[in-house]
Amino acid sequence: MQFDRKDKNDATLLDLYTQLLYPRMVEEKMLILLRQGRIGKWFSGIGQEAIAVGSALAMKETEYILPMHRNLGVFTARDIPLKKLMAQWQGKISGFTKGRDRSFHFGTQEYKIIGMISHLGPQMAIADGIALADLIADKKQATLVFTGEGATSEGDFHEAINVASVWNLPVIFLIENNGYGLSTPINEQFKCKDLVDRAAGYGIEGVQIDGNNILEVYDTLSDLAEKMRKDPKPVLVECLTFRMRGHEEASGTKYVPQELFDLWAQKDPVKCFEEYLLEQRILTPESIAEIKADFKAGIEQEVEAAFLEEEPVADTATEMQDMYAPHPYQPVEPNQQSAEIRYIDAITDALKIGMQKHNNLVLMGQDIAEYGGAFKITDGFVDLFGKARVRNTPICESAIVGAGLGLSINGYKAVVEMQFADFVTCGFNQIVNNLAKTHYRWGEKADVVVRMPTGAGTGAGPFHSQSNEAWFTKTPGLKIVYPAFPFDAKGLLLSAIEDPNPVLFFEHKYLYRSLSGQVPIGEYTLEIGKANLIKEGEQLSIITYGLGVHWALSYLDEHPEINATLLDLRSLQPWDKEAVAAAVKKTGRVLILHEDTLSSGFGAELSAWIAEHCFEQLDAPVMRCASSDTAIPMSKVLEESFLAKSRLKESIDKLMAY
Structure with a gap:
């Protein structure tokens, strides 16, 4: 392995080494604890540390990183205390999810890290939304999101990259290609020679690097991020690496030929960089031993302290309450003046008022900009609010719902229009597993309204007429609104926009132009949940x-x-x-x-x-x-x-x- 220090001084190289070594030593401790039966599960990143550490250090502290299972180095590079991480892994009340979710399935605004869910692909769309918020606010920041080679087969991967490409979003999509998706080798996962070649299909830059070379990872990601801050455009980075342990420890590694282990053992990112620093006389055997002794003592102390942390106490009322972000209803009384308007116009009016009131509100949907939407609800909105906030989307419901969550995480509000409620199936996972569960899992709001033109009566057939509200009413964490009158539609939609929780807002298409009623002029709200x-x-x-x-x-x-x-x-x-x-x-x-x-x-x-x-x-x-x-x-x-x-x-x- 060839290292190029460029203009880095000895102190920088030494810092990179300690940042690389620390997560390796934490992992080695976790494997001991696993054999002792003190922990129940572990997803090892041994052999892949250079990717997590190098890329995390390349990002600014204010920039979001969305890592995966094997990216312990991201969390340690962001200086999250090991005691806090261990409490999370052990399901302690002091963990990031209070015992509600496992391992790295959490987020933290303090450290600007947004963890994954088990479905692997959806976090890439969230990165789009985070980057979109930065782009609109002109923050000149980049967002880094990880995925594995296995997840590149998921629709979420392709949707997210396409959206980022079309919108010129400053996102680094980083693929950790470690050769196996659990036990399935890459030749059974994709036909292209290299995953980086897929970048060309989306009209974006693609870069392939040695994921075990800490300097190559750090330098490449630093350059890409800096370029992206000045000229926002996404990039696809393929990091070639290898997983030296099983998918998780219980799965073993019998499906991997021994010669691969022998080959990649010679490319161990910690060992190789350590040898380089010894050659450069930046490290000595004595200093290495001293660093490792200090780390070992600190790890032991932090781990044992975490074991002593309190376990969660089951309380059903608390668990149910935490499904939703707190939102005490603050009524806005209606104006005495009213006008006779149609159901559809009441929805338009509510959206217009919401956009005027909240300059951080973004509307997204297919054909909603200049065309005004399939039902013309947002006709003229581009002239009023601009294309940055009234956004035509590609046909990719999952990515757009995920982007809505990303906007919310980064300080914005989102209203997503399903062209027809039937099409929500293509965004189902993002709604029921990301929007619905985010607050319960780690206390983060999901300030997203999904508008759902619904219902029959127009002879539109099986795919444009379904009443699918029951798919969602059983999902804790969602709010479901279904108004029958123009007065209710306006007041409830304005309440939904104010609410920091995910709201599915069903609008009956048959009523759009067939029903009129007296509706107060200006802003007013109606309480969600009141008949x-x-x-x-x-x-x-x-x-x-x-x-x-x-x-x-x-x-x-x-x-x-x-x-x-x-x-x-x-x-x-x-x-x-x-x-x-x-x-x-x-x-x-x-x-x-x-x-x-x-x-x-x-x-x-x-x-x-x-x-x-x-x-x-x-x-x-x-x-x-x-x-x-x-x-x-x-x-x-x-x-x-x-x-x-x-x-x-x-x-x-x-x-x-x-």
Whole structure:
């Protein structure tokens, strides 16, 4: 291995050595503890330390790094105390996640490190969002994100690099190519000769380096980061290295030929750099022994202190509370002046007010800029707020939701438009595993609203008409809003923008231009989680939301002989249990109506809750009126038969006759 010190003085080289040695010695201690049964799992980065250490030291302290399992050197190079790291690994209450997540699955704003989740790819889109915030704020900073060669096969890898390329984001995408994805060798993972060749496909620079050469890593990353700060553009860096231990210790290494171990042992990053410094007379055997003795004593002390840290105490109320970032509701009362506007215009108005109020709010979505979006909701916004904050996106829902989280982490707010709610499947992982869990895991907000044009009634067929709210109502950490009127749509969307938690905001497409109502001029908010009691009656209670509210109103208008209570939930997570209980008590007969399919729709949760908590107030079984358990057909005749509306009369008659 050839080292080029360039203009580095002896002190700099010595610092690089100690930074490289320390995580190796920590790892060696972890392997001893593992054999002793004092820890349960370890993902070893032995043999790859030069990548983590060299790249981390190349970044400014104010710049974010998004590492992976085997990047202990990133954390130690950022001077995180070992005691704190050990507490995290052991699930202690003093760890970064308070025992809620494992190993390096955490973030810390103090040290500007954002950890990964087990799905490997999603952190790359988060890096995009972090870099986008820096770009908009003209901070002249770079962002560094790690991935392995295995994750380069994931869609998240390609989406994130494409977005960074199109938007000229200052992101260093660093691939640690260690030859194996768990046990699968690279010849079974990709066909191209080198992963760095993929950079050309995205029109960005690609650099391949020796990942075991600490000076080559440090110098290359330093140069790239400095260049990127002045001229923001992404770059793909492939670091060639080797994993000297198993994927994790339990998996072993029997699938790796011995000759590979022999070859890469000669390229050990610590040993090779140590030998170089001995040749340069910067180190001596005595100084090496002294450094190692000091490190060993310090590691022993920090590790044992961490073992003495308190274990978490299970408290269900605390755990549930911490799923969400604190957000005491501060009402903004509506103006006395109002205007008759359409449902769609109420949403436009809310977005406009949000953009005017928050200069750190960014809108992202397909065709939302000059074109104004598929439904023209953001028409004219580019002229008002500029393309930096009203951003057309490539067709890559996962990357854009992830970028929204990255914006939030770096001090911005994001509203992401799904062109149709159906397309959210392509961003599902980012929503349910990143947005929903981030605050619970390490106390960081996810200030992202995902707008979801939803629902049937327009003959749009199976892929543009689904009511998919139930996919998300069971996911703790998300808030789900589903307004039925223009007044509610505006007030609730403004509340969603204010809320630092992830909100999925369902907007029924059928109502966009078919429904109008009086809406106050200017800003006002409505509390998320509070239902709207539309009618009070004695015979039965209809509990519904979205288009179901209008089906119920229409039916009751056509049947004045029915004296019913009508409750519009407006929010499905959290939902108004007090209002539901009062509606049950009022009539003793409950019909739950929704557009979604019957089986496992949100009505099933309502029904179960009512049966469990309001049983004594019931005079009849809780009944559900929902759409058929089929995909949504395109034909108007078939669609009308599919929808719950076609069974509303039958359901009410059955309930009244019980």
